[in-house]
Amino acid sequence: MSAIxxxxxxxxxxxxxxxxxxxxxxxxxxxxxxxxxxVFRMDVALDGEHVVKLKPVFGYLHRNHEKIAEGTTYLxxxxxxxxxxxxxxxxxxxAYALAVExxxxxxxxxxxxxxxxxxxxxxxxxxxxxxxxFLTQDMGASGTPLMYAFRExxxxxxxxxxxxxARMMCNYMRFGGCRCDLPxxxxxxxxxxxxxxxxxxxxxxxxLAENEILMARTQGVGKLSGELAINAGVTGPILRAAGVxxxxxxxxxxxxxxxxxxxxxxxxxxxxxxRYMIRVLEMxxxxxxxxxxxxxxxxxxxxxxKAKLRGFRPKVGEAxxxxxxxxxxxxxxxxxxxxxxxxxxxxxxxxxxxxTVLEDMCVGQMIADVVIILGSVDIxxxxxxx
Amino acid sequence: MDEGxxxxxxxxxxxxxxxxxxxxxxxxxSVWPLQFGLACCAIEMIATSMxxxxxxxxxxxxxxxxxxxxxxxxVAGTVTKKMAPQVVRLYNQMPEPKxxxxxxxxxxxxxxxxxxxxxxKGIDRYIPVDVHIPGCPPRPEALLHAFMTLQQKISDxxxxxxxxxxxxxxELPSEFPVxxxxxxxxxxxxxxxxxxxxxxxxx
Amino acid sequence: xxxxxxIKSRIEAAVADVKLEIIPxxxxxxxxxxxxxxxxxxxxxxxxxxxxxxxxxxxxxxxxVDWPAAELTEKFKVKKVVDGVEKEVEEVKKTLRPxxxxxxxxxxxxxxKHGPVIxxxxxxxxxxxxxxxxxTPVWRSCDLQEREIFDLFGIVFDGHPDLRRILMxxxxxxxxxxxxxxxxxDYEYEPTPHDEVLARAKAHQATEVKS
Numbered sequence: 001m002s003a004i005x006x007x008x009x010x011x012x013x014x015x016x017x018x019x020x021x022x023x024x025x026x027x028x029x030x031x032x033x034x035x036x037x038x039v040f041r042m043d044v045a046l047d048g049e050h051v052v053k054l055k056p057v058f059g060y061l062h063r064n065h066e067k068i069a070e071g072t073t074y075l076x077x078x079x080x081x082x083x084x085x086x087x088x089x090x091x092x093x094x095a096y097a098l099a100v101e102x103x104x105x106x107x108x109x110x111x112x113x114x115x116x117x118x119x120x121x122x123x124x125x126x127x128x129x130x131x132x133x134f135l136t137q138d139m140g141a142s143g144t145p146l147m148y149a150f151r152e153x154x155x156x157x158x159x160x161x162x163x164x165x166a167r168m169m170c171n172y173m174r175f176g177g178c179r180c181d182l183p184x185x186x187x188x189x190x191x192x193x194x195x196x197x198x199x200x201x202x203x204x205x206x207x208l209a210e211n212e213i214l215m216a217r218t219q220g221v222g223k224l225s226g227e228l229a230i231n232a233g234v235t236g237p238i239l240r241a242a243g244v245x246x247x248x249x250x251x252x253x254x255x256x257x258x259x260x261x262x263x264x265x266x267x268x269x270x271x272x273x274x275r276y277m278i279r280v281l282e283m284x285x286x287x288x289x290x291x292x293x294x295x296x297x298x299x300x301x302x303x304x305x306k307a308k309l310r311g312f313r314p315k316v317g318e319a320x321x322x323x324x325x326x327x328x329x330x331x332x333x334x335x336x337x338x339x340x341x342x343x344x345x346x347x348x349x350x351x352x353x354x355x356t357v358l359e360d361m362c363v364g365q366m367i368a369d370v371v372i373i374l375g376s377v378d379i380x381x382x383x384x385x386x
Numbered sequence: 387m388d389e390g391x392x393x394x395x396x397x398x399x400x401x402x403x404x405x406x407x408x409x410x411x412x413x414x415x416s417v418w419p420l421q422f423g424l425a426c427c428a429i430e431m432i433a434t435s436m437x438x439x440x441x442x443x444x445x446x447x448x449x450x451x452x453x454x455x456x457x458x459x460x461v462a463g464t465v466t467k468k469m470a471p472q473v474v475r476l477y478n479q480m481p482e483p484k485x486x487x488x489x490x491x492x493x494x495x496x497x498x499x500x501x502x503x504x505x506x507k508g509i510d511r512y513i514p515v516d517v518h519i520p521g522c523p524p525r526p527e528a529l530l531h532a533f534m535t536l537q538q539k540i541s542d543x544x545x546x547x548x549x550x551x552x553x554x555x556x557e558l559p560s561e562f563p564v565x566x567x568x569x570x571x572x573x574x575x576x577x578x579x580x581x582x583x584x585x586x587x588x589x
Numbered sequence: 590x591x592x593x594x595x596i597k598s599r600i601e602a603a604v605a606d607v608k609l610e611i612i613p614x615x616x617x618x619x620x621x622x623x624x625x626x627x628x629x630x631x632x633x634x635x636x637x638x639x640x641x642x643x644x645x646x647x648x649x650x651x652x653x654v655d656w657p658a659a660e661l662t663e664k665f666k667v668k669k670v671v672d673g674v675e676k677e678v679e680e681v682k683k684t685l686r687p688x689x690x691x692x693x694x695x696x697x698x699x700x701x702k703h704g705p706v707i708x709x710x711x712x713x714x715x716x717x718x719x720x721x722x723x724x725t726p727v728w729r730s731c732d733l734q735e736r737e738i739f740d741l742f743g744i745v746f747d748g749h750p751d752l753r754r755i756l757m758x759x760x761x762x763x764x765x766x767x768x769x770x771x772x773x774x775d776y777e778y779e780p781t782p783h784d785e786v787l788a789r790a791k792a793h794q795a796t797e798v799k800s
Contacts, residue, residue: 032422032472032476038423038425039423039469039472058733058755059466059468059504059754059755059756059757059758060466060468060472061424061425061464061466061469062466062468062504062756062757063425063464063499063502063504063505064499064501064502064503064504064765065502066766067501067502067503067765067766067770068499068501068502071501079498083425083426083498086425086426086429086523087429102617102618102620103617103618104616104617105616105617105618146432146436147436147437150433150437150438151436151438153433154433154436154438167430168426168429168430168523169426169522169523228729230646230647230699230700231647231728231729231730232729232730233647233648233649233728233729233730233731234730244699246699246702315615315616315617316616317614317615317617317618318616318618318620318622319616319618319620320618320620320650320695320705320707322649329649331649331695333650333652333693333695335654336616343654344652344654344655346650346652348649348650348652348695352733353730353733355733356729356730356732356733357729381425382426385466385756468756468757468758501772503765503770503772503773504765507775507776567758567759567761568760569760569762570761570762570773571773575775576776583776583793
């Protein structure tokens with residue numbers, strides 16, 4: 001690897017030294033900082049308390065997921081996908097399984113599709129609840145909303161644990177279906193948790209939605225326009241908070257989502273408060289989907305009989321599969337050269353690409369709002385840096 | 387002090403103790419961890435501090451964002467090569483006595499990501515680790531167990547003598563060299579004063 | 590949405606001198622892609638975004654692929670007359686694939702809700718001629734992703750506003766996602782090391798202890 005052309009050697013400077021502007025202050029926020037979003041650094045230039053420039057710095061959790069996946073078999077990458085967005089291992093599993101199913105032409109049985117939808121919506125519930133908890137924690141509400149959210153999360157994690165054997169790293173889905181069937185009594189237990197959830201959401205909303213501090217800190221803060229959001233590839237709740245109707249559950253109709261009746265909540269200001277509110281509303285829609293799905297799970301096989309666990313070698317070709325993960329569009333791009341390992345394995349991480357607009361949202365805001373805007377983007381560093 | 391005499395005195399309503407015991411009892415019940423999460427394990431660490439597992443029962447619910455106010459660093463998650471210098475620097479900034487729990491397979495050895503080109507194969511290559519927790523991620527119970535192990539370790543420390551801990555021995559270092567970013571790898575790839583490759587026992 | 594052939598002919602009508610090629614995909618996904626030449630990459634991207642019927646306003650995924658030089662063998666059956674009898678004979682055709690780096694873009698339309706249209710750009714080789722036009726001026730979502738491709742694959746995107754390493758540190762010299770990247774040698778330990786791991790483990794042992 002010697003003859004590679006020299007890269008631009010210039011050293012990056014946030015504030016060019018020759019400008020002679022001594023009024024601006026340069027602050028490096030992170031990678032270790034008090035907010036609860038992991039090892040992420042922002043180099044911020046400040047004029048007084050106002051942000052003039054902001055450059056995110058990535059890579060502090062770059063765990064070489066793609067390189068490792070290219071050196072191992074298709075199935076061995078499944079547990080690694082759990083560790084991408086470690087709040088939502090089941091949706092990550094689903095996205096990867098979907099891409100491989102496209103590549104290999106596998107059909108998923110109906111029961112497995114139902115189980116996938118149920119687990120994915122449960123994942124969305126706990127992710128959004130925790131996100132709101134962390135967002136308020138960044139605002140200084142140290143503990144209380146987060147404890148409410150984690151109390152709810154533990155109930156859902158118990159469901160995951162009894163289904164998959166693990167609380168966080170579920171490693172549950174397989175190409176063409178799921179790993180194991182629902183244990184006895186799981187549905188009743190899930191039904192109980194889902195029935196209790198609206199009460200929790202009401203309580204959570206009563207605690208926060210009209211809270212004066214939350215409103216003052218978030219309304220009109222970190223505005224994002226719809227056009228910029230589309231052009232910058234922003235997806236998920238942030239995009240919908242900016243008023244763009246794009247939910248892959250409706251657009252791609254992957255899985256069995258077309259059978260369920262649910263709405264796609266949209267915001268109209270595109271500010272942090274809308275991003276908070278979208279999540280609350282999405283939780284309510286998830287409960288609706290869960291109520292419909294839990295009542296109509298059919299019996300049947302849970303894995304495509306054609307699916308091979310050992311000696312799985314898809315034909316030469318490539319596929320891009322994507323789903324609506326709680327953080328946005330999670331895609332997997334795979335190139336097969338006919339071997340047991342993928343030739344190219346790429347994750348399209350929603351929270352990484354959503355950070356493209358971080359500077360646009362933060363410039364002109366106060367330094368204290370930067371952490372809140374970052375919190376409302378909902379990043380998980382395992383996915384941002386992979 | 388003689389245990390028999392101590393229990394005899396206790397029967398008479400006289401409670402005796404040693405300075406060492408009181409000192410260690412105080413220290414072990416108010417360990418303040420650094421609020422410092424790296425990856426997946428950090429979420430389990432947060433879950434441990436929440437209502438269900440309640441780390442506060444052990445006097446350790448006060449997560450301090452600043453290393454200057456913390457006694458315990460829970461290395462929760464994968465330490466990448468890009469992050470390793472910062473971890474060592476944070477450790478150096480903590481005041482003595484300071485302890486380290488390496489939580490999860492990644493912090494111990496690189497874990498599932500061991501083959502990665504940017505993954506440090508265990509934080510014990512640069513800083514001394516007191517308690518290792520295996521698991522990916524370890525359950526909150528495992529973190530609680532590690533915490534109790536650490537408390538035991540603290541209460542067993544002798545304040546005087548040759549076996550006294552590092553923070554009472556002026557000759558032992560409290561800061562460790564911070565690795566630098568090299569062209570292909572961290573330089574040096576490990577701190578030989580802290581870590582050496584274990585001997586190969588089978589050939 | 591139009592078929593890829595229709596899109597191709599419309600691009601050829603709109604962008605002068607453009608060279609396009611449809612890359613087949615025989616896998617069940619059947620996601621074929623369009624290979625665009627380097628010089629017209631930006632113009633084609635602009636056309637795809639601004640065209641009223643396509644309106645691909647959203648670039649979902651941008652990624653790099655490394656293709657080192659390789660000898661491809663292709664087996665196919667030919668009918669031949671052997672000793673006066675017509676027979677099917679298997680022949681092996683060997684082709685030399687040149688080395689290049691590739692950038693792949695997955696385009697969708699948020700407004701029309703269709704897609705994907707996949708376009709690919711290829712560099713001349715993997716060493717010194719590793720330049721491609723940046724599509725960040727057309728879709729800002731390529732910004733961070735092109736930086737990542739630059740960091741991990743070493744494709745230089747001309748016209749990118751801020752091209753520097755993103756995941757690895759600044760002084761890093763290698764491109765780790767390339768197929769010929771060798772990670773720095775490190776201590777290897779397994780409970781029962783064997784084969785090459787044993788050889789590497791031994792190299793790290795000062796004195797070998799036998800038990």
